[in-house]
Amino acid sequence: MMEFADAIADCQQIDPGFDGPIFRWHRGGLWERLYCILIGEHWTSVFATTRVTHLVRFSLDHTPLLVRCQFSVQTTKPAFRFQNMWVRHETFRGEIARVWEAETGYSGMMNLQLKLIRIKKFLKVWNREVFGNILQNLKDEEQTVLEAQILFDSDPTLAHRAEFNRVSAKLIVTAKMEEEFWRQKATIRWATDEERNSKFFHGWVRQKRVKSRMHMVEVGGQPLTEETEIRESAAAFFQQLLTSNVGDLAQPDLSLIHTLPDSVDQEALCALP
Template structure:
């Protein structure tokens, strides 16, 4: 199983998980999960939801697998996220300090809210100007290095050596920032310093995103799968709760139920 997990890490493949019975094969004495669905980053970018259901076994010793893939809808603007890589930049603390110390008229929580908002907007602007697009920077650095290397091979002058070393330093720095970004986004804490397996990070991020997304709910006896209707149902409940239209006894009861599916991660023993 370790070799299988290493293969998934090296290739960036993602285990789709499953719903239904935990095992897919049996010889009437032993039960194992031998069948699973793996998908690539390209698949995940095309289909934002991939569901695998273990159907009931008939004559075969294997359970059939039903795969349901839903195409990605238009992405909504992402919310503000603090990036750990900012902490390594020498101007970060001074940038925050300058924003926070600017005076604001008002009292209490209003001043705090305005300071947080102003600092957030300043950090977004600072990030664009200081780091730009990390992934674009990595690609540009990778493209420039071979050119600098060839130029140095043809003419090993001091100027070309300095240019080559600078190109190498830029690429290493860009790769470090990229790894830091994916490590934070995947919430992976156990990898050793210097690990830059971005394919593995990306697979963890995709798996987290799938698991944290509500794909369907039960409202009464009706199953709802539309993202807009799921959002509206939840918003309606909390609007009624905050407006006092929900009784105290039902204040903790949602008007819908979340399906209880059994899922296993890629590291589950087969």
């Protein structure tokens, strides 16, 4: 199996995952998953989603595979996530310290909550103003370095050399940020330095987004597969959950409080070796 996994990695193939029964073949008491679907990076650039479903066996001992592809997929507003590349910026620590140390007028957990909310809002604006589109920034700085190199080659003065070194150093930092960006999105721990910016790496990120999508939910024993049905089911669930007409709530069992350790018990626990 390790040799097979190495062959998949060497050929830069991607396993899109599957839904349905785990095993695809059985005979007697032996169950195996003999076959799987592998796709390449070019496939992920053509089709937005690829779903593989293991169908039900009838008279055969092999399970049929159903592969469904979709050209486009409806995008949703991405959730806030801390980007590791932010810490490479020279103003990051100072700006975070400035926002964090500002008074909130509260103490305790309320103070912590308000500080975290403030940091989140600041990072959203700061990322948009300072970083913008990191991929476009990398292309722009590559063009700047090319122009600086042409200028230095035609007129090799100290000023032109210093400018070429400055924009080159800035390009290196931006390239490192882009590597951090893709590595965090793909969460591939085994990726080497040569693979981080390859097309295979980008295709892995696209397929990872597909795997995180919800393709089916079961409501009242009835499976829902259409995107509009899943969305409406989720909205109805939370509307019912958050409505004011929830009936009488059961009284809490306060006897559980007496089973918690008191200060004497806590000191005794801390004294244990």
